[in-house]
Amino acid sequence: MIETTGEDRRFPPALADVAKVEFDYDDGEGVDFEPYGALDPAEETTDWPRHWTVFQGSEGERGVVAGNLSGFLWVLADGVGPLEVVEFQQYEGHPGPALTELAARHATTPRRAAREIVTEAQAEFPAFSDGIDALCR
Known part of the structure; x- marks a missing residue:
């Protein structure tokens, strides 16, 4: 981390x-994704689960999107955002050259399809949503 x-x-x-x-x-x-420009202060986020590849939306949506940062970058490169994957099980989007180039530059793994990345990550963390619910009770 x-x-x-x-x-x-x-x-x-x-x-x-x-x-x-x-x-x-x-x-x-298209993709409904508006990332912040920087990390929030630690005192505001200490209790949040810390994992780059988990999606937590503003309305309580949550889910596993990728097993690592490289996978997350390839999902974005496929033109799919975290909300589309978690809420709508959408794995095909409108790939764009900017995100494809960004993923190629930063990813440490070969390109794979969004569906493959997400399916593998969700199988690795099957109890993620239940775990978040348990933390909230």
Whole structure:
């Protein structure tokens, strides 16, 4: 895990590049993903599960999207966002050159299809949602 100290809340380079990309919502047919530009302060997030590849939406949506950062980058490169995967089981999108280039530059694994990455990660963490529910009780 990458630790931040003091006021240094910058993302690692791969996530900083993702945060700069404008995702095309396309009137609900595209990707609904608006990443923050930096990490929130530790005092605000200490109790949050810390895993780069988990999606937690603003309305309580949650789910496993990828097993590692490289997988997450390849999912985005396939033109699919975390909300689309978790809420709609959508694995095909509109790939764009910016995210494909970003993933190729930062990923340490070969490109794989979003469906394969997500299915593998969800099998690895089958009790994720139940675990979050248990933390909230």
